[in-house]
Amino acid sequence: MLSDGCILCHQGAKLVLFVTGLCDRTCWYCPLSAERKDLDVVFANDRQARTDTDIITEAEAMDALGTGVTGGEPLIVRDRTVSYCRLLKEHFGPDHHIHLYTGRAPTEADLTALQGIVDEIRMHPPHEVWDSIMQTEYPKSARLAREMGFAIGIEVPSLPGIGALRPMLSLLDFFNINELEWGETCADQMRSRGMEPTDDLHNAIEGAAEWAEEITDDPKVHFCSSGFKDSVQLRERLIRIATMTARPFDEITEDGTITYGRIRSDGDLTILLADFDEESYEIQSDGSIECAWWLLDELTTNEDLELSIIERYPNKGMIVEVNPL
Incomplete structure (x- = not known):
């Protein structure tokens, strides 16, 4: 019962x-x-x-x-x-x-x-x-x-x-x-x-x-x-x-975690952002970019960029896994 x-x-x-x-x-x-x-x-x-x-x-x-x-x-x-x-x-x-x-x-x-x-x-x-x-x-x-x-x-x-x-x-x-x-x-x-x-x-x-x-x-x-x-x-x-808090570009997994991409660079990323849809990314306080993970596919040849796919608990919860590309 x-x-x-x-x-x-x-x-x-x-x-x-x-x-x-x-x-x-x-x-x-x-x-x-x-x-x-x-x-x-x-x-x-x-x-x-x-x-x-x-x-x-x-x-x-x-x-x-x-x-x-x-x-x-x-x-x-x-x-x-x-x-x-x-x-x-x-x-x-x-x-x-x-x-x-x-x-x-x-x-x-x-x-x-x-x-x-x-x-x-x-x-x-x-x-x-x-x-x-x-x-x-x-x-x-x-x-x-x-x-x-x-x-x-x-x-x-x-x-x-x-x-x-x-x-x-x-x-x-x-x-x-x-x-x-x-x-x-x-x-x-x-x-x-x-x-x-x-x-x-x-x-x-x-x-x-x-x-x-x-x-x-x-x-x-x-x-x-x-x-x-x-x-x-x-x-x-x-x-x-996750359903309540995910950003437009976050992908919700079947386990309830979210997956997204992260871009870091010592250089200027504004030129890169010109090709991104506004809802597909978010600029963080440290200057990095969080975005739809699939956007990283076309950036892997750029050696000036540090690219990672992040899986974490929703609503800025614990990071489960970081996969560098």
Whole structure:
């Protein structure tokens, strides 16, 4: 069973809003990178956000239909989280769907603060409490959240013993399992438990899909594979951003990256530009020219020019590859 938030994620239509890397849990399988873990930083998708405008700009760049609020632990900075959720709802309207991840069992005060601005809550009980889950605060929190109008679920990685969470199912609207993935900051902990990636090309942990089968027979449970997140969810989000932000001469690839040409020279490039259509190039602040990649074909014999084909994430994102000609 897919929650409303998952449906939008599958479409690549959700902004990922990372509100802090601070957390009061010490989960050994935490996948956060060293650039985020235990640091009080904010990211909108893959861009660091320092102002409200940064968040809105990134959401508009992808025509976001919703937002997933994550961390760290968003409830550690509850006032900040509430402020961002209200900002998004006021800017995009009440139909902008917001789901929030938390490792805590939200209290009545937490839920009251989030009411009306968060649609869906995804609780992550830490692995060490799974065997005694019904003796924790999570059942009480789930019941209260439902009474207050939230969609409530659990979202956890596929770990051995996940079947111990089955008694929670009757209290939930959905139950998401993410295939356990290898991470740079948790690699030593995984090795100490005899865990290894399935192969050299993927981050999924060997056996993780099988562990999830302890509970996937229930219709409320949805298993999200590592491959799906990489090959579909991320790609759809990139394609969405690229469609909104690509320049006329950028070519959007099937993976959602963009490709264009770059021309550099110590000489004067204005004569060269006389032969280019206005929409086929853009002059950069360093004097280089970015243009439709195919325009470089006729320039390869000019030894005064440094020519490259660039592939990068959309909206001035990370460069994936530079191919000199």
